Amino acid sequence: MKAPLTMTQASVNMPSTALFPPSSAFRTNNRLSETPIPTSELTLDNRRYPAWQIAPNLLVSFKYAWAGISYAFLTQRNFRIHTIMTATAISLGLFLQVNGVSMAIVSLTCALVMVLELLNTALESVVDLAVGQSYHELAKIAKDCAAGAVMISAIAALLVGGFILCPPLVALAFAL
Numbered sequence: 483m484k485a486p487l488t489m490t491q492a493s494v495n496m497p498s499t500a501l502f503p504p505s506s507a508f509r510t511n512n513r514l515s516e517t518p519i520p521t522s523e524l525t526l527d528n529r530r531y532p533a534w535q536i537a538p539n540l541l542v543s544f545k546y547a548w549a550g551i552s553y554a555f556l557t558q559r560n561f562r563i564h565t566i567m568t569a570t571a572i573s574l575g576l577f578l579q580v581n582g583v584s585m586a587i588v589s590l591t592c593a594l595v596m597v598l599e600l601l602n603t604a605l606e607s608v609v610d611l612a613v614g615q616s617y618h619e620l621a622k623i624a625k626d627c628a629a630g631a632v633m634i635s636a637i638a639a640l641l642v643g644g645f646i647l648c649p650p651l652v653a654l655a656f657a658l
């Protein structure tokens with residue numbers, strides 16, 4: 483039985499044909515049958531449902547990740563707002579010289595909002611891919627819940643930012 487590859491082994495040892503196999507090999511090697519592959523046998527080259535393309539190395543993975551972030555920034559108004567809010571909160575924290583733990587909390591909370599907005603965008607795309615422009619109650623539930631998750635995280639970020647940044651800001655204002 484073939485031993486599962488680690489990520490490093492896979493990228494060093496795997497021939498490019500394993501990542502981009504011809505269609506016939508794709509079906510046999512990747513076993514696109516209905517037979518489930520035991521988890522212990524899963525490797526990088528026999529993913530149950532391989533993607534149209536798989537990133538061949540870490541650098542290319544980063545490129546795709548950046549493409550996703552750029553897409554969200556260019557197309558999602560809310561993502562742009564979250565980016566500006568994050569930049570403002572972190573700049574303010576640095577300017578007010580709040581302590582390291584507080585900066586970490588502000589950064590993590592802001593990152594959570596941006597991450598959820600990215601996931602919301604991803605989910606919207608998958609839902610649109612599945613149902614197109616037709617109405618479906620489950621599509622509505624999926625999109626509304628994802629939007630709700632973003633909203634809750636944004637409210638939490640505002641509260642965290644307010645609790646951490648407002649006291650030193652007010653103190654500074656009174657000191658002037």
Ligand SMILES: Nc1ncnc2c1ncn2[C@@H]1O[C@H](COP(=O)(O)OP(=O)(O)OP(=O)(O)O)[C@@H](O)[C@H]1O
Nearest residue numbers: 602606613614615616617618619621622625626629
């Ligand atoms: N296929 C669908 N079936 C049913 N309702 C839908 C469907 N597509 C969108 N909706 C409804 O319209 C709302 C807006 O959908 P849309 O895809 O425009 O999200 P959005 O406004 O871009 O969300 P966000 O502002 O978070 O990016 C959804 O929250 C949902 O209530």
